[in-house]
Amino acid sequence: MENTSSLLLNFEAEMEDQQPSLSPAARLFHSPKFSCYIVIRMGCSIRINPEVISAGLKETLYKHPRFSSKMVKDRKLCGKKRWIQVPINMEDHVIVPNMDSDMEDADQFVRDYISHLTKSPLDLSKPLWEVHILNVKTSDAEAVAVIRIHHSMGDGASLMSLLLACTRKTSDPDALPSVPTKRKHEGSSSLPSESSVFWWLLLAIWSAVTLIGNTLVDIVLFVATILVLKDTKTPIKGPPGVELTAKRFLHRTVSLDHIKQVKNAMNMTINDVVLGVTQAGLSRYLNCRYAAGENEKDEGAKKKGHNLPKSIRLRANILVNLRPAVGIQELADMMAKKSKTKWGNRIGYVLVPFTIALQDDPLDYVRGAKLLMDRKKHSFEAFCTYLSANLLTKLIGAKGAGAVAHRVLCNSTLAFTNLIGPLEEISYYGHPITYIAPNVYGHPHALHMHFQSYVDKMTISLAFDPDLIPDPEKLLDDLEESLKLIRDAVVEKELNIAKEGRSSCV
Numbered sequence: 254m255e256n257t258s259s260l261l262l263n264f265e266a267e268m269e270d271q272q273p274s275l276s277p278a279a280r281l282f283h284s285p286k287f288s289c290y291i292v293i294r295m296g297c298s299i300r301i302n303p304e305v306i307s308a309g310l311k312e313t314l315y316k317h318p319r320f321s322s323k324m325v326k327d328r329k330l331c332g333k334k335r336w337i338q339v340p341i342n343m344e345d346h347v348i349v350p351n352m353d354s355d356m357e358d359a360d361q362f363v364r365d366y367i368s369h370l371t372k373s374p375l376d377l378s379k380p381l382w383e384v385h386i387l388n389v390k391t392s393d394a395e396a397v398a399v400i401r402i403h404h405s406m407g408d409g410a411s412l413m414s415l416l417l418a419c420t421r422k423t424s425d426p427d428a429l430p431s432v433p434t435k436r437k438h439e440g441s442s443s444l445p446s447e448s449s450v451f452w453w454l455l456l457a458i459w460s461a462v463t464l465i466g467n468t469l470v471d472i473v474l475f476v477a478t479i480l481v482l483k484d485t486k487t488p489i490k491g492p493p494g495v496e497l498t499a500k501r502f503l504h505r506t507v508s509l510d511h512i513k514q515v516k517n518a519m520n521m522t523i524n525d526v527v528l529g530v531t532q533a534g535l536s537r538y539l540n541c542r543y544a545a546g547e548n549e550k551d552e553g554a555k556k557k558g559h560n561l562p563k564s565i566r567l568r569a570n571i572l573v574n575l576r577p578a579v580g581i582q583e584l585a586d587m588m589a590k591k592s593k594t595k596w597g598n599r600i601g602y603v604l605v606p607f608t609i610a611l612q613d614d615p616l617d618y619v620r621g622a623k624l625l626m627d628r629k630k631h632s633f634e635a636f637c638t639y640l641s642a643n644l645l646t647k648l649i650g651a652k653g654a655g656a657v658a659h660r661v662l663c664n665s666t667l668a669f670t671n672l673i674g675p676l677e678e679i680s681y682y683g684h685p686i687t688y689i690a691p692n693v694y695g696h697p698h699a700l701h702m703h704f705q706s707y708v709d710k711m712t713i714s715l716a717f718d719p720d721l722i723p724d725p726e727k728l729l730d731d732l733e734e735s736l737k738l739i740r741d742a743v744v745e746k747e748l749n750i751a752k753e754g755r756s757s758c759v
Contacts, residue, residue, distance in 0.1 A: 274335040275324065277646035277654075278600065278639075279405035283324070283334070284655025288374065289404035289695035291412060292367060292502065292716070296394025296687040301386045303349045306398070309682030310384070313419045313585075315341050319406055323380050345379050349386045359389040363397050368501045371694050375403055382406060393506070394687050404693065408600045410574040413672050413691065418585040420679040420686070429581050430675035464631055471634035475604060478568075479657060483664045485566045487609075488542040488721065489535075490666045491699030495718055496659075504690040504714040505729040509706055511740045518743045519616070521623045524671050527704045527711070528626060529619030530739060531569075531669065532607050534732030536561065536618075539609060541727070558611075565609040569669040570662055570698070573635035575599045601635030601642075602658075604665060615738040616746070659697055667700040668693065674707040692716035 282289050314320050322336035356362055366387060375381045381403035388396045402412060422428045484490055515526045544560040608621050645654035679686055689705050690712050699718040704711055713732055715725055
């Protein structure tokens with residue numbers, strides 16, 4: 254036992270001079286008021302073999318420098334935190350609880366189990382991740398794997414790419430999964446005319462002016478949110494201390510093809526569509542909550558079933574990944590060949606005001622979402638918030654910067670994220686996956702909404718405080734119904750255009 258301890262101490266001493274310090278963002282995620290975790294639920298179509306999972310992790314995730322390191326305080330740098338590589342004990346990270354595989358309500362058991370995880374932090378003396386294997390048959394899977402990772406380990410996009418690098422195509426066990434990529438616009442090979450150069454220059458100047466103007470407005474609103482600007486107190490806005498309460502998780506799968514149909518018909522992005530669906534679903538849900546009398550109602554708005562107060566200020570925090578997307582192949586090579594690639598948290602915050610109202614035309618929700626996101630894309634808000642967080646962390650420390658970030662989130666209502674998944678069915682170390690449902694908890698919001706695509710499906714995943722949102726199934730119903738209404742409106746619009754075209758030809 255003494256020999257083992259001495260070997261561990263020598264190993265840590267040798268690695269101490271080689272390991273990096275925590276980035277400002279990673280330090281921020283360890284601040285007292287901002288300790289965040291990522292939970293990824295994966296349904297599998299077969300029972301999970303823990304030995305196979307452990308063997309696969311040893312060949313992949315264990316070789317990732319961050320996932321084989323623990324956080325320590327550097328004695329040479331006045332207690333500054335850094336990552337130190339350590340030997341990994343498989344039993345500390347692959348957890349298989351004893352359970353009755355034939356229980357009556359497996360779905361409820363899985364929800365209770367994951368909720369219980371949110372009550373206890375990860376052990377800081379070990380690498381900050383774990384995999385829980387739940388071999389119980391639920392309504393949409395034969396077994397469930399739950400991965401819990403501290404947010405200081407990386408941003409959501411990088412961690413999702415890393416997860417996919419540990420998977421393979423079900424149709425080809427040797428091939429990595431493929432994800433959608435942005436198409437590059439092909440430029441014209443002909444020389445521009447003098448008039449086109451003039452108009453291009455004019456548009457460039459106007460674009461620069463609006464970019465600066467949008468950025469200044471966003472920064473002013475962000476600072477105002479830190480100081481005084483608060484969202485309206487609605488039934489889904491968390492009270493002080495909501496980050497400390499146990500969270501629950503629920504998901505619903507809808508058709509990605511329906512979302513793409515709206516996207517193509519309206520000439521927008523998938524993110525625009527899901528943002529519009531979210532605003533529509535939240536409007537329906539809050540209208541019912543106000544109708545039930547849980548908050549004071551605005552008498553002037555109560556007509557034709559409209560129970561929403563006027564001028565609700567409800568903003569979502571959207572995390573924007575500022576680092577170029579890490580390729581799945583690069584991460585697979587890093588784990589297999591120990592090659593180097595960029596890693597860490599490089600994320601900025603964007604405050605997005607949601608329109609909470611009952612629209613007569615369902616398409617107004619997605620039209621408004623597109624206009625809003627086009628404007629947000631033409632702003633340096635995310636980059637400025639990233640630089641500000643880093644600067645504050647260096648000037649006043651992670652605790653002070655965490656308090657500022659905590660105040661921004663406290664004065665807004667919810668968190669919203671959307672990630673692109675694989676185009677074909679994949680397997681996690683030989684276990685075919687039926688769905689992927691990530692979420693974040695530990696931030697001062699009562700609700701986190703995440704949209705995750707997978708093949709031809711879109712999983713809507715909620716992390717919520719059950720005291721404030723006692724009926725999450727109703728919220729998911731409203732989101733699903735909103736997508737249906739928006740798609741039906743698109744189909745009707747296309748039919749009307751087709752009829753007008755035939756009429757004009759007669």
